[in-house]
Amino acid sequence: MKRTVPLLISAVTGFILIGTAFIPMFEEWGNDAMAWFNLLAAFAFILGGGNLLKMQLQKISAQQAGWGYAAVTLIAFFVTLFVGLAKVGVHPNAKFPEFSWSGNYLEVGSAFWWFFEYIFTPLSATMFALLAFYISSAAFRAFRAKNTEATILLIIAVIVLLGRTYASEWLTGGFPNEPIFGEGGITYSDFKLDHLSQIIMDDFTTPGMRAIKIGIALGVASTSLKVLLGVDRSYLGSDQEA
Amino acid sequence: MHLWKNVVIERLMIPLLCFAAGMAQSRADDPPKAKQLAPPTQFRAEDVDGDAGTAIDLFWTLSPDDEEDTKPRKVLRYVISRKQIGGSEEAVVLESGSPFVFEVEEKKPEFEEIGEATYRKDTFRDSNCETGVPYLYRIQAFGPDNAASPTVELKEPIIATLQWFNLQRSWFAVFVFLICGAVIVFIEMARRGKTLKIRKIAGLEAIKDAVGRATEMGRSCLFVPGIQDINDIQTVAGITILAQVAKTTADYRATLEVPTSRSLVMTTARDTVEAAYLQAGRPDEYNEDDIYYITDEQFGYVASVTGKMVRDKPAACFYMGAFYAESLILAETGNSVGAIQVAGTAMPTQLPFFVAACDFTLIGEEFFAASAYLSGEPQQLGSLKGQDFGKLIGGILLLAGCLIMTISAFESRGEPPAEGKETVLQSAQIYLKENILGKGGFKP
Numbered sequence: 001m002k003r004t005v006p007l008l009i010s011a012v013t014g015f016i017l018i019g020t021a022f023i024p025m026f027e028e029w030g031n032d033a034m035a036w037f038n039l040l041a042a043f044a045f046i047l048g049g050g051n052l053l054k055m056q057l058q059k060i061s062a063q064q065a066g067w068g069y070a071a072v073t074l075i076a077f078f079v080t081l082f083v084g085l086a087k088v089g090v091h092p093n094a095k096f097p098e099f100s101w102s103g104n105y106l107e108v109g110s111a112f113w114w115f116f117e118y119i120f121t122p123l124s125a126t127m128f129a130l131l132a133f134y135i136s137s138a139a140f141r142a143f144r145a146k147n148t149e150a151t152i153l154l155i156i157a158v159i160v161l162l163g164r165t166y167a168s169e170w171l172t173g174g175f176p177n178e179p180i181f182g183e184g185g186i187t188y189s190d191f192k193l194d195h196l197s198q199i200i201m202d203d204f205t206t207p208g209m210r211a212i213k214i215g216i217a218l219g220v221a222s223t224s225l226k227v228l229l230g231v232d233r234s235y236l237g238s239d240q241e242a
Numbered sequence: 243m244h245l246w247k248n249v250v251i252e253r254l255m256i257p258l259l260c261f262a263a264g265m266a267q268s269r270a271d272d273p274p275k276a277k278q279l280a281p282p283t284q285f286r287a288e289d290v291d292g293d294a295g296t297a298i299d300l301f302w303t304l305s306p307d308d309e310e311d312t313k314p315r316k317v318l319r320y321v322i323s324r325k326q327i328g329g330s331e332e333a334v335v336l337e338s339g340s341p342f343v344f345e346v347e348e349k350k351p352e353f354e355e356i357g358e359a360t361y362r363k364d365t366f367r368d369s370n371c372e373t374g375v376p377y378l379y380r381i382q383a384f385g386p387d388n389a390a391s392p393t394v395e396l397k398e399p400i401i402a403t404l405q406w407f408n409l410q411r412s413w414f415a416v417f418v419f420l421i422c423g424a425v426i427v428f429i430e431m432a433r434r435g436k437t438l439k440i441r442k443i444a445g446l447e448a449i450k451d452a453v454g455r456a457t458e459m460g461r462s463c464l465f466v467p468g469i470q471d472i473n474d475i476q477t478v479a480g481i482t483i484l485a486q487v488a489k490t491t492a493d494y495r496a497t498l499e500v501p502t503s504r505s506l507v508m509t510t511a512r513d514t515v516e517a518a519y520l521q522a523g524r525p526d527e528y529n530e531d532d533i534y535y536i537t538d539e540q541f542g543y544v545a546s547v548t549g550k551m552v553r554d555k556p557a558a559c560f561y562m563g564a565f566y567a568e569s570l571i572l573a574e575t576g577n578s579v580g581a582i583q584v585a586g587t588a589m590p591t592q593l594p595f596f597v598a599a600c601d602f603t604l605i606g607e608e609f610f611a612a613s614a615y616l617s618g619e620p621q622q623l624g625s626l627k628g629q630d631f632g633k634l635i636g637g638i639l640l641l642a643g644c645l646i647m648t649i650s651a652f653e654s655r656g657e658p659p660a661e662g663k664e665t666v667l668q669s670a671q672i673y674l675k676e677n678i679l680g681k682g683g684f685k686p
Contacts, residue, residue, distance in 0.1 A: 222610060226625050234486075234517070
């Protein structure tokens with residue numbers, strides 16, 4: 001029962017969503033199914049919040065390694081929840097000036113907005129900025145010329161890298177637009193780094209990406225069918241209790 | 243002389259100035275006469291094919307004043323209005339004196355503005371139609387300084403009709419039917435005992451080694467199911483792989499941690515891991531607190547997971563699901579703590595990062611094949627053969643398409659064919675582009 005009912009729900013919903021691609025009448029049903037999912041996700045958010053509190057409180061009470069971070073998480077969680085729910089610093093709506101809570105909680109200048117603008121956004125940007133350093137270290141490892149394939153990869157990477165920066169103009173911008181052999185055919189300017197980089201991107205990278213995407217599309221179709229037909233039920237858990 | 247000056251100034255100049263000022267004032271009070279623009283022509287409407295009867299497409303030929311290179315532009319926009327024909331609309335109005343009592347009043351349909359198209363645009367889709375209701379449309383071009391064209395109205399009203407099947411997607415339906423049919427047929431064949439040969443996937447073979455290494459080192463295994471919710475097929479695929487990984491960790495008695503960024507993924511992962519431990523005969527080893535929710539926020543989640551990695555130094559990290567910019571941050575942190583890393587995703591833009599930073603990467607279709615491969619169940623393996631059949635169809639179509647396009651390109655190097663007298667290859671090329679890949683459907 002624990003597996004059959006969810007399987008039935010997912011199968012019916014899944015086939016309706018497939019139907020929306022071909023049967024215009026199903027479009028509305030598909031929207032309804034997505035609305036139901038959003039409702040479920042909203043309720044599950046309470047579950048997630050509860051779990052977050054439980055885990056952090058456990059860490060603090062057991063004084064596990066890094067329990068200080070758990071304390072910071074809890075403080076941040078409750079303070080943000082309070083300023084959001086109490087609408088701290090929000091002005092009442094012009095239509096209902098007698099109700100102090102009638103303003104929008106996201107109002108510019110409110111405490112919630114301030115937290116978002118001056119704490120959340122810079123912290124997210126800091127994490128994102130780390131990517132620049134990680135790209136450098138990953139590229140350094142990936143482009144070491146250990147064997148023939150790695151050497152080819154390195155050369156192509158250098159061409160694409162230089163071709164997409166001003167270095168391409170600086171290094172090869174002076175190549176004349178004159179044929180190398182006789183009339184017509186290949187010209188010197190065909191060897192400009194930006195041109196070579198574009199050839200690599202258009203003629204090698206794009207077909208490769210498309211091949212991967214075709215594989216992905218087939219994989220998605222096959223996995224969806226396995227899930228909808230109940231061939232793969234591992235994501236549904238077990239009928240028995242542990 | 244002095245007298246003459248007084249006479250001229252007082253008797254002539256002052257009245258003249260007053261008259262001039264009055265004239266100027268009266269001119270300023272008159273509204274400026276707006277310049278009339280040439281109207282758009284050949285205004286027509288068509289019911290949108292293959293929809294639920296809620297949209298009508300409008301087409302027109304641009305106003306002669308809507309020229310491409312003229313600056314400043316004479317035409318800035320086309321305003322579209324609509325009127326319902328026949329019957330009357332019902333309007334809810336407030337009854338005077340009683341703020342909470344409403345009454346329904348019949349309203350005579352009039353033209354109402356429904357949208358506008360910018361200059362040089364000659365189409366507009368009205369997506370807010372009611373099925374079976376006749377509508378009359380009109381269009382008017384507007385320019386700067388209130389310049390407007392005369393309105394152009396449709397000669398006949400048009401009705402949006404409901405289509406039972408979207409014929410534009412007929413060819414797409416054929417391919418879906420073929421590929422899904424092949425998957426089902428191969429699953430059935432595998433159920434009946436037909437042996438299927440599946441090539442080895444190194445990344446999946448490495449899962450057992452990675453868990454074994456973690457057990458030997460006395461460290462944990464970390465499984466990251468991506469940052470999307472359970473309605474994403476990649477998350478579902480990741481969770482099915484989690485079932486197999488959990489079975490292995492249960493067998494090896496290793497610790498498995500699953501931090502999630504969505505509450506629904508957490509509950510699903512808990513059920514899955516619990517079932518895997520039960521199946522492995524070690525239900526007592528299952529600890530639901532090892533599968534926990536962190537936050538929906540992308541970089542908040544990354545900060546927490548990477549912090550955990552640096553503190554706990556897991557021996558094996560699995561990244562299976564949908565990833566965005568966080569892929570490289572996670573994989574590089576895992577690399578820096580010396581973990582064996584296996585990643586799988588269907589996000590083409592993130593694959594290079596995983597390839598660079600992880601020991602094994604499941605690329606696209608391998609990721610979706612992983613669950614079937616690891617489970618070893620014949621009916622699941624059958625689905626992989628169905629996928630292969632899909633690739634065969636795709637390959638044949640690609641080859642045929644390339645050949646047709648190449649040869650017809652050579653053909654069109656010569657004299658162009660007379661209008662309506664395309665060669666077979668050129669017709670095939672048009673059919674391929676317009677009908678199979680485009681929206682033509684089965685229409686010849």
